[in-house]
Amino acid sequence: MIERIAVFGATGDLTARYLLPALAALRAAGHLGDRFRLIGASREGWDGDRFREWAAGQLDRHGQAFPAEARNAVAAFADYRQADVTDAADVARVVAGEDPVAVYLALPPALFPHAVTALHDAGLPAGSRIVLEKPFGEDLDSARELNRLLADLVPEEAVFRVDHFLAMTTVQNVLGSRLANRVLEPLWNSTHIAEVEIVWDETLALEGRAGYYDTVGALKDMVQNHLLQLLCLVAMEPPITLGERDLRDRKVDVLRSVRLLTDHDVVHRTRRARYTSGRIGDHAVPAYVDEEGVDPRRRTETFAEVELELDSWRWSGTTFRLRSGKALGRDRKEVAVRFRSVPHLPFGHEGQALPNVLRFQLEPEGLTLDLTGIGSSAQTLTPLSLTARMEPPALPAYGRLLLDVMKGDPALSIRGDEAEEAWRVLAPVLRGWESDLVPMREYPAGSDGPAPRPDEAGQRRSDLLYAEGLPDDAP
Structure with a gap:
């Protein structure tokens, strides 16, 4: 060692x-x-x-x-x-x-x-x-x-x-939940899962990091590495072992299966934006372009979203949405696995069954399963949530990584070909954004981010209903 x-x-x-x-x-x-x-x-x-x-x-x-x-x-x-x-x-x-x-x-x-x-x-x-x-x-x-x-x-x-x-407890539990529970693995495919949303939304603004962040932006800082790694763990085929070769081989398979975006896809399946001035709680936040050390000519984004599809037997037909933003109104850091709706409801018209969602909360670490249950009568449906909190990890994430380095265990590090494949996935997005195929939108600090496209509005409402526990007919 x-x-x-x-x-x-x-x-x-x-x-x-x-x-x-x-x-x-x-x-x-x-x-x-x-x-x-x-x-x-x-x-x-x-x-x-x-x-x-x-x-x-x-x-x-x-x-x-x-x-x-x-x-x-x-x-x-x-x-x-x-x-x-x-x-x-x-x-x-x-x-x-x-x-x-x-x-x-x-x-x-x-x-x-x-x-x-x-x-x-x-x-x-x-x-x-x-x-x-x-x-x-x-x-x-x-x-x-x-x-x-x-x-x-x-x-x-x-x-x-x-x-x-990769060393966070809940991230490790993505594999544990899939591979150690027979009730989940048979459902872990596009037949049953409509969408996987991988989100790192934070109320934190720039906080003096302009020297680094303004040369990178949300796409390179979060989506290209952290969120693509989460995609790999969600979508990978079960490895033979969790040793470095088997685990990393399966992760590379996922990245290789990502369908490359065309220019048309970049326009319709990606968003970028940066925050303007606003308030987060009691704290006034200046516009990103007015933060100390920011060069507005770089047109650095503080919000990035990309929708991807995988050309594989397991995942053909499932959408993977990767999103990260700064200076938003609430922290939302999770992997949300959204299952398809049931084919028939025998409950009349009182209430509506929202899709089941399995949420791996990243910070704070936890696990939630959003379900639909019976309300005050047999004909009434109401949202239900089952929640589990993780035991505190024996070591913080960086402690686990440093220990692996000192011991020489590279299982949780990124292999060279894997790093290149991750850049290959986002290369069309980088080119499209550099060519201004996608406009730089704006959102006030403390808001929910840039307004969704019309085709996303219903999905966003479903998220809010489950997150807030509201009935479907809430105003």
Whole structure:
């Protein structure tokens, strides 16, 4: 097991909010011994004492769920090197040593090729591993080039393209619910399922992340990686095992089966928008274009939606809708599996049976099954919901991923061909949006997002009825 992690971009938000607390969780769970070392590297002119002081402050802020001993140990493990990640000599000073090191590139994707080239020139100890945050490249061509550079540096099994969504309890439970319950798997196909909606709507606005977000946008930041990964877990064929080869082979099969969108499809099956000024609760939110650090000329979207279909025996005829938006009026983070309606209702005209929906809530984590039941009389139908809450995970998502990196288990990382296939799926959307085939719409901060197309209105109403528990004839 690797006992040394070098983080490039160590003074950024990712390290503060996720990596440091994840290490504290691993220490508290007994996975990090006293020999473990964290080397932070960045352009900041800090020394080890300054970095340890900063790390201790961030752990007190973001890692309060973990014991003080674990937080203090992680801060004590830390050291710092000022380094330019594109300079091989600087990189060599960070990774120097005989023991293998896990190199974590907590960097913007545009820097990945330069950092990997510098690592190649610097050399890595035998058995070292490379960790890259999503998105993996900026388009299909850059993903292919990045994979070529990585292949010249370390074996594919030593490359960890991490996506923390894959380590979330509810995401793992998508597979558990499907594959461990006989009542579900026979229904898990287009004969019974009309639509799968994969949604990450959040009330959070830009929150000072313009330096990263304005160069990426919702499509690349969320849909191309997180939401496509969820699509893979929902739609994949049952793997022989959950080992890295079987699991990742089946995920690649799903991406390969996605029908590529034509220009006509891009116009009619995708939406993009960005928020204008508004209010979220008691908080006034400026328009996206007025946020500090945003360049309006980039025309970056804060809302993206794509409808996909799979050309496969299991899923032909089912729509998969992937959607993510910022600064919306309510958080909705879930995978909603919507079943087809029953063929006949013998209940007269009092009430209506809405489609059954199985919801995997991602944050907070839980599971809900929306049903229709009998109301006050035998002729009255009413919505019912069965809800289960997940047990708190033993490790946070980033803790699980870091442990996999140190142990060398790549099952939950993205394989090189999988990363390329994900870009292939969205390449027509990127081209269409760059050519302005789809207008940039707007929505007020704190709203439900851009107005749906006419053909979506009924579906959106069905969602609201179930979410709010209202009768079908509610105003």
